[in-house]
Amino acid sequence: xxxxxxxxxxxxxxxxxxxxxxxxxxxxxxxxxxxxxxxxxxxxxxxxxxxxxxxxxxxxxxxxxxxxxxxxxxxxxxxxxxxxxxxxxxxxxxxxxxxxxxxxxxxxxxxxxxxxxxxxxxxxxxxxxxxxxxxxxxxxxxxxxxxxxxxxx
Numbered sequence: 001x002x003x004x005x006x007x008x009x010x011x012x013x014x015x016x017x018x019x020x021x022x023x024x025x026x027x028x029x030x031x032x033x034x035x036x037x038x039x040x041x042x043x044x045x046x047x048x049x050x051x052x053x054x055x056x057x058x059x060x061x062x063x064x065x066x067x068x069x070x071x072x073x074x075x076x077x078x079x080x081x082x083x084x085x086x087x088x089x090x091x092x093x094x095x096x097x098x099x100x101x102x103x104x105x106x107x108x109x110x111x112x113x114x115x116x117x118x119x120x121x122x123x124x125x126x127x128x129x130x131x132x133x134x135x136x137x138x139x140x141x142x143x144x145x146x147x148x149x150x151x152x153x
Contacts, residue, residue, distance in 0.1 A: 013135065013136065013139050014139060016139070017143075018140060018143050018144060018147070021136055021139055021140040021143065022140065024136050025133060025136045025137060025140065028129055028132050028133045028136060029133065031129050032126060032129045032130065032133065035122055035125055035126050035129065036126060038122055039119060039122045039123065039126065042115055042118055042119050042122065043119065045115060046112060046115040046116065046119065049108045049111045049112045049115065050108075050112060052089075052108050053105060053108040053109070053112070056087070056101055056104050056105055056108065057105070059081075059084050059087065059101060060084055060101075062081040062084060063081055063082075063084045064080065064081065064082070065080070065081055066078060066079070066080055067079050067080070067081060084101070085100065085101065086098055086099065086100060086101075087099065087100075087101065087104055089104050089107060091107070
């Protein structure tokens with residue numbers, strides 16, 4: 001049994017009906033919304049790594065100082081920073097690695113750079129989708145303006 005390739009046939013946007021243009025516009029709006037949500041989540045993660053990098057820089061100041069150690073999101077116990085030369089970082093999916101401050105900073109830098117690159121790509125996609133939506137909306141307006149004229153003939 002062989003799989004047949006589905007052929008995609010492009011239709012010029014000018015040949016689409018008002019209903020079809022409305023549908024295409026709604027689909028593009030959904031895509032823009034999804035990409036925008038993804039962009040927001042990338043920005044939140046990027047901010048987390050920027051914060052982490054700042055905390056790592058300040059870590060040396062906490063040697064032998066009392067701190068509160070989070071056990072849960074609302075439960076803390078008192079603790080003391082004994083060794084500030086090494087720290088444990090989460091590298092993803094609940095995997096933790098003990099590393100030096102310098103390596104932790106480099107890890108954050110790599111993550112930040114990768115997130116910025118992804119955010120730039122998503123931003124470009126959102127701009128392209130907005131351009132597509134503008135073209136659809138312009139064609140939709142032209143069709144709606146032309147419809148009353150055609151019905152009078």
